[in-house]
Amino acid sequence: MTFTVGFVTGATPDKWARIWRERSRERLEMIPLTEHEQERGLRAGELDMALVRLPIDRDGLHCIPLYEEQPVVVMGHEHLLSLLEEVTFDDLAEEQLVIPERGGWTPGVEQLSWPPMSEKEAVETVAAGTGVAIVPMSIARLHHRKDVVFRPLVGAEPTTVGLAWLLDNDDERVQTFIGIVRGRSRNSSRG
DSSP states (O other), X not given: OOEEEEEETTOOOHHHHHHHXXXXXXXXXXXXXXXXXXXXXXXXXXXXXXXXXXXXXXXXEEEEEEEEEOEEEEEETTSGGGGSSSEETGGGTTOOBSSOOTTOOOOSSOOOOOOOOOHHHXXXXXXXXXXXXXXXXXXXXXXXXXXXXXXXXXXXXXXXXXXXXXXXXXXXXHHHHHHXXXXXXXXXXXX
């Protein structure tokens, strides 16, 4: 029987998957997810667990926060803000955000009506010299191109990646995967 773990764009579960494969004969299937898909896959029973980007609706779910991600501003490599080492919200006051900022912040100028787009499409859009995007650093690294740069966004709340599973999923493999993620050795007990 296959144990299925989803992982949100930008998360890097390779180390944990390698340890699982070293310790278990059971097949592990890692499934890439967008943020829009992460909860649906768990709730539909298609995934045993998922590395998710918080916040999520925790009703009916266990979730262990794992690590935080630094938000960055992605822009075309010739953008004036590319000259800065760090960017603040004040620096972005006159900019166009091609995708909404996670916390709901918007620049002071009227925003264009952008069509919904993925983070990858947002990076492609800013590469064309149009607007900026605020994304977790892992997303900026994943979709990095020669014609874009990213800078840390000072004062922005970090995003958190967590490990989630259904409350009623008491499969022992869930506990095994939690142990791997938490760095337990093969022979250590839970706790």
